[in-house]
Amino acid sequence: MTQHVERAFFGSFFHAPEYGGFEFLKDALIEVDACGVIGRVVAKDDPEQARLMAAYRECGVLTELGEGRFGLPGFVDIHVHAPQWPQAALALDEPLYLWLEQRTFPLEAKFADLDFARAVYVDLVEQLLARGSTTAVYLGSAHLASSIELASICAERGQRALVGKTVMDDPSANPEYYRDASAAQAVEDTRTLIREVEAIGRASWQGVWPVVTPRFIPSCTDEVLRGLGDLAAETGAYVQTHCNEGQWEHDVVLERFGKTDPYALRDFGLVGPRSIMAHCPYLTVEEGEMFAEAGAVVAHCPMANAYFSSAVAPVARFRAQGIRMGLGTDISGGYSPSMYENIRQAVVASRLLETGVDAQRAPDERGGLGGDVRVSLAQAFWLATAGGAEALGLPVGVFEPGRAFDMQVVDVKRRDADLTGFGVFDAPEDRLARILYLATPDNVRKVYVQGRLVRDKDAE
Amino acid sequence: MTQHVERAFFGSFFHAPEYGGFEFLKDALIEVDACGVIGRVVAKDDPEQARLMAAYRECGVLTELGEGRFGLPGFVDIHVHAPQWPQAALALDEPLYLWLEQRTFPLEAKFADLDFARAVYVDLVEQLLARGSTTAVYLGSAHLASSIELASICAERGQRALVGKTVMDDPSANPEYYRDASAAQAVEDTRTLIREVEAIGRASWQGVWPVVTPRFIPSCTDEVLRGLGDLAAETGAYVQTHCNEGQWEHDVVLERFGKTDPYALRDFGLVGPRSIMAHCPYLTVEEGEMFAEAGAVVAHCPMANAYFSSAVAPVARFRAQGIRMGLGTDISGGYSPSMYENIRQAVVASRLLETGVDAQRAPDERGGLGGDVRVSLAQAFWLATAGGAEALGLPVGVFEPGRAFDMQVVDVKRRDADLTGFGVFDAPEDRLARILYLATPDNVRKVYVQGRLVRDKDAE
Numbered sequence: 045m046t047q048h049v050e051r052a053f054f055g056s057f058f059h060a061p062e063y064g065g066f067e068f069l070k071d072a073l074i075e076v077d078a079c080g081v082i083g084r085v086v087a088k089d090d091p092e093q094a095r096l097m098a099a100y101r102e103c104g105v106l107t108e109l110g111e112g113r114f115g116l117p118g119f120v121d122i123h124v125h126a127p128q129w130p131q132a133a134l135a136l137d138e139p140l141y142l143w144l145e146q147r148t149f150p151l152e153a154k155f156a157d158l159d160f161a162r163a164v165y166v167d168l169v170e171q172l173l174a175r176g177s178t179t180a181v182y183l184g185s186a187h188l189a190s191s192i193e194l195a196s197i198c199a200e201r202g203q204r205a206l207v208g209k210t211v212m213d214d215p216s217a218n219p220e221y222y223r224d225a226s227a228a229q230a231v232e233d234t235r236t237l238i239r240e241v242e243a244i245g246r247a248s249w250q251g252v253w254p255v256v257t258p259r260f261i262p263s264c265t266d267e268v269l270r271g272l273g274d275l276a277a278e279t280g281a282y283v284q285t286h287c288n289e290g291q292w293e294h295d296v297v298l299e300r301f302g303k304t305d306p307y308a309l310r311d312f313g314l315v316g317p318r319s320i321m322a323h324c325p326y327l328t329v330e331e332g333e334m335f336a337e338a339g340a341v342v343a344h345c346p347m348a349n350a351y352f353s354s355a356v357a358p359v360a361r362f363r364a365q366g367i368r369m370g371l372g373t374d375i376s377g378g379y380s381p382s383m384y385e386n387i388r389q390a391v392v393a394s395r396l397l398e399t400g401v402d403a404q405r406a407p408d409e410r411g412g413l414g415g416d417v418r419v420s421l422a423q424a425f426w427l428a429t430a431g432g433a434e435a436l437g438l439p440v441g442v443f444e445p446g447r448a449f450d451m452q453v454v455d456v457k458r459r460d461a462d463l464t465g466f467g468v469f470d471a472p473e474d475r476l477a478r479i480l481y482l483a484t485p486d487n488v489r490k491v492y493v494q495g496r497l498v499r500d501k502d503a504e
Numbered sequence: 505m506t507q508h509v510e511r512a513f514f515g516s517f518f519h520a521p522e523y524g525g526f527e528f529l530k531d532a533l534i535e536v537d538a539c540g541v542i543g544r545v546v547a548k549d550d551p552e553q554a555r556l557m558a559a560y561r562e563c564g565v566l567t568e569l570g571e572g573r574f575g576l577p578g579f580v581d582i583h584v585h586a587p588q589w590p591q592a593a594l595a596l597d598e599p600l601y602l603w604l605e606q607r608t609f610p611l612e613a614k615f616a617d618l619d620f621a622r623a624v625y626v627d628l629v630e631q632l633l634a635r636g637s638t639t640a641v642y643l644g645s646a647h648l649a650s651s652i653e654l655a656s657i658c659a660e661r662g663q664r665a666l667v668g669k670t671v672m673d674d675p676s677a678n679p680e681y682y683r684d685a686s687a688a689q690a691v692e693d694t695r696t697l698i699r700e701v702e703a704i705g706r707a708s709w710q711g712v713w714p715v716v717t718p719r720f721i722p723s724c725t726d727e728v729l730r731g732l733g734d735l736a737a738e739t740g741a742y743v744q745t746h747c748n749e750g751q752w753e754h755d756v757v758l759e760r761f762g763k764t765d766p767y768a769l770r771d772f773g774l775v776g777p778r779s780i781m782a783h784c785p786y787l788t789v790e791e792g793e794m795f796a797e798a799g800a801v802v803a804h805c806p807m808a809n810a811y812f813s814s815a816v817a818p819v820a821r822f823r824a825q826g827i828r829m830g831l832g833t834d835i836s837g838g839y840s841p842s843m844y845e846n847i848r849q850a851v852v853a854s855r856l857l858e859t860g861v862d863a864q865r866a867p868d869e870r871g872g873l874g875g876d877v878r879v880s881l882a883q884a885f886w887l888a889t890a891g892g893a894e895a896l897g898l899p900v901g902v903f904e905p906g907r908a909f910d911m912q913v914v915d916v917k918r919r920d921a922d923l924t925g926f927g928v929f930d931a932p933e934d935r936l937a938r939i940l941y942l943a944t945p946d947n948v949r950k951v952y953v954q955g956r957l958v959r960d961k962d963a964e
Contacts, residue, residue, distance in 0.1 A: 134925075484946070
């Protein structure tokens with residue numbers, strides 16, 4: 045085996061191979077091949093480890109994480125509106141329609157300008173990488189060219205990415221200055237996007253994929269939804285859209301089709317095993333069963349849901365129903381580019397879903413679901429790593445043979461963020477909790493994608 | 505006037521003098537006297553400004569914030585369990601009693617060791633200052649010596665602080681290894697604390713004050729509660745305790761006294777204009793009126809409440825009732841030492857209080873309060889600054905004459921946190937929103953307390 049090893053990493057690693065648990069790989073050696081794929085994880089108690097380390101050290105391919113540093117899988121952020129990055133944190137007190145009309149649409153329209161698009165997208169990709177997000181699923185603007193540009197930027201900066209051009213063709217729902225020229229043009233542009241982004245992906249070492257991306261039903265004509273569904277079926281491309289995000293959307297779709305959002309999307313051919321459905325707090329049990337059967341993915345966006353959904357998505361029920369799930373920042377419905385902050389919010393929001401919110405009512409009249417609805421920190425960590433990987437069908441998110449080596453190195457002892465806890469509670473679950481709850485961007489020192497170092501703050 | 509000016513600061517500043525609004529002082533000159541108190545704020549359009557700036561520059565007392573930097577008032581964190589700092593982020597899935605028994609009490613007991621206490625407290629004070637918290641209200645451990653040590657550390661590191669020794673004397677409620685020896689001893693120790701900390705405060709340039717600190721009713725005997733109430737009346741010292749934090753506490757107090765927590769505290773003499781009541785989500789309208797009349801303060805701890813209160817505190821109602829309020833991190837019931845993160849959570853939690861959480865119910869059956877219960881970002885900013893100042897009766901939190909000059913300087917253009925938004929939405933409210941929602945500790949570059957520079961990351 046060892047002849048294929050390109051690099052080897054020695055240190056201690058946290059990952060979450062199963063939902064709800066995590067593993068601490070203390071003093072492990074991870075072998076990575078020339079393609080950036082993990083060949084073997086050699087445990088501390090493996091009698092071979094010492095010999096291998098000596099050999100790798102001698103030939104100069106051994107990287108030691110070092111004292112006080114831990115390797116975590118890179119995060120998989122499965123819902124990011126790339127052109128909304130300049131709007132992150134803004135106008136979150138507005139209702140969705142005003143937020144879209146006064147902010148989002150005028151902003152996204154600017155991405156007709158490729159220079160502007162490039163400046164924003166480079167910064168966004170760099171910021172996500174700096175926070176350990178090694179894979180991202182992006183919705184671009186409605187422009188073909190800047191969406192292809194986004195894919196190129198991800199390829200060149202070393203982020204694994206799925207990139208769509210947002211489709212919004214309905215003249216009655218979208219402003220004239222910012223919409224697709226026609227349903228036919230939108231489908232044609234998406235076809236071009238698929239071809240171009242596939243080419244970018246083939247030329248990349250980490251993988252970049254196209255995504256069929258209707259914004260959401262209220263932005264789209266029947267014709268374009270049908271056209272995109274057919275295109276997805278024909279090409280096997282990923283699909284991403286918003287589903288069951290809020291009461292308004294829920295009601296509008298029901299009124300228009302006499303059926304709810306998930307069924308309408310399904311009937312247009314947009315719900316399948318490559319489909320990412322963002323938000324979904326309104327998903328019923330029956331709709332969830334349909335998703336589970338179809339293999340569709342729910343992108344949980346706990347931060348954005350607090351602002352625009354008027355509810356908390358029931359993650360525990362979705363998981364119990366067997367729905368595939370990952371976590372998304374939803375920039376800029378959620379303000380933060382950090383998956384760390386979204387992991388925290390996934391936990392916090394689930395506590396309020398459990399209990400309800402108004403203490404003037406008796407506990408059982410507070411509107412909480414009670415029971416086992418909490419998202420534990422380990423579960424949220426899984427959603428952000430292995431869950432996202434499973435959702436996308438990509439071999440990442442866990443340190444095991446056959447998966448790409450995507451890693452963030454967390455230094456737990458930085459001047460303004462010492463996560464060592466003075467040695468008081470030092471079990472692996474405590475160390476992991478400190479990292480997930482307390483890490484700042486500064487704690488993330490190095491980021492690897494597919495075995496390659498794409499960000500090295502130590503060297504700056 | 506100018507003969508008293510010790511230093512002057514030129515730049516652009518955000519602050520929130522009134523609840524719900526904020527002001528942007530663009531290109532303003534702030535004069536600070538030798539005691540660190542603001543003498544004058546000279547606006548950009550004041551014809552005197554140019555002459556004053558020239559004079560101050562010439563005599564070397566002018567500090568210019570610089571391009572892309574903004575001054576914000578230092579934060580006032582009104583609820584921090586100092587000895588729980590090593591436990592931040594840990595075991596938040598546990599119920600309160602287990603969390604206390606297995607984690608908090610064994611940890612706090614370690615603060616009998618002054619060397620350990622000093623190491624933890626120095627780090628905590630530094631971390632809070634690094635995040636812009638220039639004033640903090642601390643609960644120490646049950647130990648007199650380490651609590652006095654905490655006050656000394658605050659004095660020497662330049663943080664304005666209110667420090668208490670936590671009282672917990674009930675043998676039936678607290679472990680033998682960690683409790684006050686007796687009610688009489690606890691009151692005596694608190695008396696000593698008041699004397700010692702007042703002396704430390706008098707010798708400090710920024711102010712340090714003692715706090716009478718019963719942990720909460722369930723930890724304390726009637727005797728000690730009465731003794732501490734009498735001591736507070738006698739000395740006029742601040743009081744801090746937990747009030748109406750959770751259902752368990754609420755029920756235990758009602759059972760023990762036949763009245764609820766706020767009334768029980770009042771009847772022990774612990775509710776007055778110098779009293780800080782932490783959490784309070786269970787506070788009824790009637791209890792709130794009593795607090796408003798007494799001038800008591802509610803410390804809103806939105807992060808901790810999600811974990812331990814099973815509810816969201818109704819900030820809007822409290823404000824409408826005229827209750828004085830500030831914001832607290834509640835380390836470690838809340839995981840984060842950052843007031844920025846607590847500002848964000850105050851907003852997010854209020855959205856769920858408005859709407860409720862379970863989307864499977866109709867909107868009006870979701871358990872939300874509806875109506876005007878949102879905490880806007882500007883309101884949360886006020887809570888973290890001017891509100892906290894008002895709550896403590898200290899002249900800080902706003903840039904106006906007569907207040908101490910406590911300032912954090914935020915650089916909006918750091919490599920891993922560019923808050924400039926590419927110039928797209930650039931109104932003052934947008935700039936402030938980006939700072940409050942997106943700043944990382946690294947964006948906070950300098951921190952001033954009472955006119956003195958206590959942290960300068962630029963120089964490191």
